[in-house]
Amino acid sequence: MPLKFERLMDSIGKKILEALRENARISYSRLGKQVGLSTPAVTERIRKMEEAGIILGYQTRIRHQDPENSILAFVELNAPAEAYDRVKKKARELEEVLECHHVSGHTAFILKVRAVGISGLERVISGFSPFGRTRTSIVMSSSKSQE
Numbered sequence: 001m002p003l004k005f006e007r008l009m010d011s012i013g014k015k016i017l018e019a020l021r022e023n024a025r026i027s028y029s030r031l032g033k034q035v036g037l038s039t040p041a042v043t044e045r046i047r048k049m050e051e052a053g054i055i056l057g058y059q060t061r062i063r064h065q066d067p068e069n070s071i072l073a074f075v076e077l078n079a080p081a082e083a084y085d086r087v088k089k090k091a092r093e094l095e096e097v098l099e100c101h102h103v104s105g106h107t108a109f110i111l112k113v114r115a116v117g118i119s120g121l122e123r124v125i126s127g128f129s130p131f132g133r134t135r136t137s138i139v140m141s142s143s144k145s146q147e
Contacts, residue, residue, distance in 0.1 A: 008049050012037065016045060017054070024058045071121050072114050072139040076107040079132035084108070087131050096124045108132070 015035040019026055026034075032042040049055045079087050084102065087109055091100035099112035111128070115121040125134055 004048075005052055005054065008045070008052055008054060013045065013049065013054075016042065016049070020046075020055070020058075069116055070114055071117065072112075072142075073121055074137045074139070075111040075113055075125060075128065076135040076137075077109040077111065077128050077132055078106070078134075079108045081108075083131040087128065090127055090131070094124060094127060096120065107135070 012035050016031065019031055019034050028043045028046070029039045032039045035042065037045065046055065077087060088100060088102075091097045091109075091111060096113050096115045097111055098114055101110045102108065103110050113121065113124050115124055121136070121138075125136060128134055
């Protein structure tokens with residue numbers, strides 16, 4: 001592990017990350033008070049953590065417009081290697097596809113999809129069917145989610 005990384009991930013660095021995980025919009029002034037640093041010191045520490053690749057970005061989580069009619073599903077796609085680029089392109093084109101992962105194992109891709117109603121999910125699945133065999137699991141409930 002590089003020395004710079006180790007120095008930034010001391011006890012204060014870990015406290016900064018934990019505070020940012022809880023609230024990425026926390027002010028540097030408030031964050032500094034929480035971790036025992038001045039505002040300029042915490043600002044500089046965060047800048048260095050970003051440069052070192054420890055902090056990769058900040059994220060906004062948005063509640064979907066119609067959670068009552070929204071379906072979350074995981075679609076497994078078994079596609080041949082020559083279709084991989086087209087699968088990735090299709091995943092980027094469809095706003096319903098939240099995540100697209102090329103994986104090892106019994107399938108080639110796992111897609112996380114949020115669609116409006118069964119017909120919306122069916123439309124997404126039919127968009128990937130030409131690339132290979134699909135298998136879909138609809139999420140009944142989630143005990144932990146980043147959405």
